[in-house]
Amino acid sequence: xxSVTQPDIHITVSEGASLELRCNYSYGATPYLFWYVQSPGxxxxxxxxxxxxDTLVQGIKGFEAEFKRSQSSFNLRKPSVHWSDAAExxxxxxxxxxxxxxxxxxxxxxxxxxx
Amino acid sequence: EAQVTQNPRYLITxxxxxxxxxxxxxxxHEYMSWYRQDPGLGLRQIYYSMNVEVTDKGDVPEGYKVSxxxxxxxxxxxxxxxxxxxxLYFCASSLAAVLSGANVLTFGAGSRLxxx
Numbered sequence: 001x002x003s004v005t006q007p008d009i010h011i012t013v014s015e016g017a018s019l020e021l022r023c024n025y026s027y028g029a030t031p032y033l034f035w036y037v038q039s040p041g042x043x044x045x046x047x048x049x050x051x052x053x054d055t056l057v058q059g060i061k062g063f064e065a066e067f068k069r070s071q072s073s074f075n076l077r078k079p080s081v082h083w084s085d086a087a088e089x090x091x092x093x094x095x096x097x098x099x100x101x102x103x104x105x106x107x108x109x110x111x112x113x114x115x
Numbered sequence: 116e117a118q119v120t121q122n123p124r125y126l127i128t129x130x131x132x133x134x135x136x137x138x139x140x141x142x143x144h145e146y147m148s149w150y151r152q153d154p155g156l157g158l159r160q161i162y163y164s165m166n167v168e169v170t171d172k173g174d175v176p177e178g179y180k181v182s183x184x185x186x187x188x189x190x191x192x193x194x195x196x197x198x199x200x201x202x203l204y205f206c207a208s209s210l211a212a213v214l215s216g217a218n219v220l221t222f223g224a225g226s227r228l229x230x231x
Contacts, residue, residue: 009155034219043119043205043222044158090157102173103220105150107157 002027002095006106014114015083021076021109023065023091032094033074034103035065039087047089050074061085086113117142121206121223128196129231136191136226138206146209147189148173148220149181151202158205164189196230203227 003026013019025031032051036044048059055067065076074091091106119140128134140147148163150173160173164183178200180192189208193200204227207220 036220036222041224043224044207044220045222046219049219102160105158107155 002031002093002102002104004091004093004104004106006089006091006109008109009107010110010112012112012114013081016080019076019078019081019085019111021089021091021111023074023076023106024072025074025091025093026072027093027095029096030069032096032103033065033067034092034094035059035063035074035076036090036092036105037061037087038090038108044090047076081111081113083113083115086111117221119206119208119221119223121204121226123226124224125227127229127231130197131195134193134196134228136193136204136206136228138189138191138223139187140189140206140208140221141187142208142210142221143186144208144221145186145211147183148207149179149189149191150205150207151175152205152225153202161191161204193228196228198230201228201230 005024007022034049035047038044047063048057050057050067058064063078067074088108088110090108092103094103122137145166149161150158152158159175161179162181164170170181205225206223209220
């Protein structure tokens, strides 16, 4: 079965600074990978996804993520964060070879932005 | 507007009093799922449904029931709620059960349930 780890529970960055949120997965083949964002009081919104092809994927709100097979990682990046990026971010992994199409979510990383 | 609608958004109830959280989607999605979100535990899947009349247990199904009589609706039923079911619940749907480039989850806004 697949699994996903987000090593950082909380991350604090200053507005305008660059951001990288870490995500590591475990799966015996190339997984499906997702990043979702949850703003306060809201549901989860898809930021970006990787299924195949180019390992650098662009998402909404200026986010990007890079799939690195050798490191089993799918880290989320943004060159310059805005105060409105303060939210909780979830990495998720799907297993293409499984019949149940289950998506496993990480425990989340809460992003705090300093003015 | 394409959306997943959950009701109620907030509910405080007492132990043992049956309740239902409704979920409806207007996107003609085949796949629907319920998750609970707890601090430090992320999202855990309760039940899911790949189509009408087809439901399966997720990772934490104990104490919950679901039904899928219509494609658009997927209610979550707590027959006898207990305090350990105090949580934030999310309903989600996707076009089809088979993962593909066009198939991602759309989430409802969440239902915060407190069981006293």
